[in-house]
Each structure stands twice: as structure tokens, then as C-alpha cells.
Amino acid sequence: MTALTLIGLSHHVAPVELRERVTLDAAAAAELARSLGDAVCLSTCNRTELYLAGADEEAAVAALEELAGESLGGVLYRLHEDEAALHLFRVAAGLDSLVPGEGEILGQVRDAYEAVTPGPVLDHVFRQALGVGKRVRTETAIGESPASVSSAAAALAAQVFGELRGRRVLLVGAGRIGELAAANLSSRGAQIAYVANRTEDAGRELAQRFGAEAVRLDELAAKLGEVDVVVCSTAAPEQILRAQDVPARRRTPLFFIDIAVPRDVDPEIAKLGGCFLYDIDDLEAVVAETLSGRRAEAERAEQLVDEEAERFRKWRASLDVVPAIASLRARAEEIRSAELAKVRVSEDERRTLESVTAQILNKLLHLPTVRMKEAAVSADGAVYADAVKHLFGLEED
């Protein structure tokens, strides 16, 4: 039977300085997998793993060491059979990720699998892994809560406005996290309407990227009446939005996301009716809380992964008896065809005989086939297979 092996390293055992040397882009990962034979290479920023079905383990280790430029004896892990499958299922479910339940890894597993043409064992284990990933996401709430400050900001805005489509955003500052928050809001349908920045060129460039209008910082107060969400992330040493800047008598809420340190937004704004203000500490507290929720869901996800690993173990065990079953059926079919060939009948009668004998054969072999597969799951599989081979004289096959 073809052996399933996993060789790799991940963020659990290898520092980023090492991981970045063995990280491969999609094309290079597929190329490496093909060079090793029946293999799949999963390479992300957190892990580089080679899944092998009967391929040369030492060649795989050598390939990784060549990429790293050093011996990897201390950090490489090697897992075999059920343990390798269980590991892949946990990876696909996001349970082995830095942030439990993160969804990106499932797409990366799919890409790695689809980049090559794996043999039956890898094909089965990867298809099952993709199913496990989907199952965990639909049957648990592990992926529902945001895991970063920027996605939490967008989720909070959605908690106020519901559908964000058509909501207008004012982005103040061209900071990285602010830009990410704006991108998150945009991906949920919000429109980045204005971008304001102390350095006007950078502001204009960012505005162009979001299809927004660039405005000056001294125009901010005037724009507050035209937007629903304000994202601030400047490096300004003083507050740039004060409570008196907020227009009175608004009919819709105004949501402020202040990611800047020192803060850009006057905390008094939070006390105004219809205004909501979240600063970086608030957002980090929300993320910490949702992550603890994810960990609770991860326990349920682990149970699902264990169930799937058990299913894989049974499938692997059933492979022990597959050759015996195939030989038995082939021998029976051979006898049936030979006996039918001796009979002289009309075409119609032959068709009837073909059909009847095929049905008899199937019915006769159905129970032994089922029993052998059942026995394969226990330790008796090989004994049953040997017995069938001996009883029906299949050894010569």
C-alpha cells in the first residue's frame, strides 16, 4: 500500500527568518511537488509542508534543506499515515493557524491540491481535507468573528448600519491599519468617499486607489455631515476631530474608528447622541474577546476533525482488502464469461443470460465484499484477504 508521509515546518517550530527562506510561490511549490513524484506542496507564510504518497522522503528533506540553506534536522516534522492526514485536516480547518479558524488557509490548501495531479491517496486525503474545512466552517462559528483590528472595525460598523452598501466613509490619514480598515469596509460594500491626509500627495494617491475624493484636513468638519463612517489613523500629535465639529440633528448614526496613537478623535464625541467611537484599545479588546470565542469553537471543531480522521483511517484500512476483492471479482467474471461462451443460443437469449448471470454474480459477491471491507477496519483485514485468496486460488493472480 502507498505510504502517506508529511514532511514540513511551520510557525510552531520555525522562526520567520527560516520560514521565509523555504516559502515558495504557487508555481515554485507545484514545481517542487512534481519533482518529488506523487506529492503536494503546501507553502504559505506560516508553513511549508510536503505531502508525499510513496515518494522519496529523503529527497523531500534535501529539497527543503537546499531552500533553507542549512540543515533542518531540529525543526522539520515527519508524520505518517493517520497522523499526517489528521494534521492536514487540522490545517484545512484552520486549527493549526496562528489565528484559530482563519479562513484563508482553506483556499491555500485547495490551490496546492489543484496545482498538481495527485495519485489516489493524496487525491482522497486532500479532497477529504477540503470537506473537513468546509464542514468546520458551516457547523461551528469558528470563522464568524473578526480576528484583526481592521476587520473588527468593519464588523462593528456593520453592527450599527447593517448592510454597508452605499454607506459613505471618510478616511483620515494614510496609515497602514487605517487603509486596511477602509479596504475591509469597502469589501463589505461601503464607499470610500473622501480621503484626507497631512501629506496631500499621499492622500491623493490613496484616494485614487479607492476611487475617492482627496480633501484637506481643514475640510474635515464640513465633510462629517456627508458620511456615515470616519476612519482616523494619522500620526498627528493633537486631536483633529472635536465634538463641536460633529453636525447636530443627524438622522443617521455616525461611526468613528480611531486607530491613531495619540488619538485623533475627541473622546467627548462618544457622548453625543447617534455617535459611536471606537479607539485602538476598544478594537483590540473586541478582537481579544472574539478570539477567545474562536478558541471555544475550536474545541467543537477538533471533535469534527477527529471524526474525519477516523473516517480516513477506515478508508485506508479498506485499501488492504481491495486487491483481494478485485481479484475475486475478476476471477468470477472470467468464469462467467468462459461458461457463457460455451453456450449456443440466439442473441436475445444471450442477452438475457448475460443479465441473469451478472445479477447472480453480483448478489453472490456482495456480502463477501461488504464483510471484507468491514474486517479491513479491524485488525482482521489481512487475514480475510489471505483466506479469500487461498479459498479461490487467487495467489497465482
Add this chain to the structure above:
Amino acid sequence: MVEALFWPALLGYGEAALAYASTRTTRAATWGVRLGWLAQTALLAVQAARADGFPWAGWSASLDLFVWLIVGAYLIWGCRPRYRLLGLAVMPLAAALFVVARIGGAMHAHPNSGYGTAFLVLHVGLVLAAFAGFTLAAALAGLYLWEERRLKRRAADILRLRLPPLASLELLTRRTVAVSLPLLTLGLVAGFVRLREEHRGLDALEAVTLLTWAVYGGFVGLRPTGRRAAYLALGGFALVIVARLVLSARHFT
């Protein structure tokens, strides 16, 4: 028969009231609402079949019908997982009112009130349907205020214990009131026509119901938003409670 149907209905409502407390038992709670409501529907059908005329004209029987309408309205859209906390507000109230209705004798046959069935269906049925809608609107408004407070206070678990967005709660409250108000208007018109025929003035219940109509009329006409809308919906509901539980006994006699 009526007795045999009361207990499954109460069991369903009671189970839902408790099961909504946990996210893991939301599905069981929803089934409790469905089965309880079906049992109560059967109970009302048996009462209708046995009665000579409109069987829910009495105080306790009308409360029974009121509960059925509240749960029915809740079933239309309130059973979704994110509205779990709405169920936690509505179902204990429904179960409690159902028990009160039974203690008040809702399960027994009532003597004919002397009014025509058509009038009672129009007047009692429509007013109760409107009150059921206002009850749901109040539960939504309460949920809005709670969620708004959590957002204002920047509760760390805001995304973990996730409620419907503020905008959805506000919209649903407005829509529920907008649907319920015409029902109340029609029910009141029917009542006033009868009042005029009988040449008598308003009793306390009728006056409070009229005030309720004015409050919700203001809600629809002025289209308040945010916290103000929620307070107005809750204020109107306070009047519904006064009308339904405090003043209705005298009105029905």
C-alpha cells in the same frame, strides 16, 4: 380536549422561554415556539367550533387570543438565530400571559356577550392583532436600546454575543408599528360606531386605547429615529399593558 391542548402549548412556550437563554439550544427553542403555537391554534379551533358565536370576547379568553397573535407574529420572522434575544423577551411574556389567561378562565365556555360575531371579530380581533404587533415592536425597541448601549459603552463582547444591527432593529420596529396601526384604527372605528349606536361615552380602556393610537400615530407620522423612536415604541407599549392587563376586565363586563 381544550385542557389536553393547553398543556402541550404551555410546555412548548415554556421550553422556548428557557431554551432561548443559550445559543446551543436556539433550535430547540424555535421548535418549542412552533409546536406550542400549533397546539394553541388547535385549542382555539376547538373553542371556536364549540362556541356559539365569537368565543374570545371575555377578558381572559381575549388574553388567550392575544398570546396566540403575539407568538404568531413572532413566528413570521423572529425565529432567526440572531433574534434569539427577542425570543428570550417575547416567549416568557407569552407563557406568563397564557397562564394568566388560564387562571382567568380562558379555557371555559363563556356566555354570549350579546354582540354580533362580525362586530367582535372586527373590533376585538383587530385591536388584539394591533396590540400583538405593538408588543413585538416594543420587544424590538428594547433590544435596540440594549444593543445601542453596548455599542456606546464599547462592550468587548459586542461581536461575540451578536444581535441584529441597530439599523435592522429600527427598521423592523417601524415596519411592525406601521402594519399594526391601521389594524388598531379599523378596530377602533368599529368600536366607535357601536359606541355611537349605544349613546354612551368612553370608558377608561377606550380612552387609553385612543391615547395608544395617538402615540403610535405620532410614531408613524413624525418618523423619529434612534433612541427616540425606541422610547416612543416602549411608551406606547406601556399603554398597551395598561389597557390589556389593568383596564380590560371592566371593559369586557
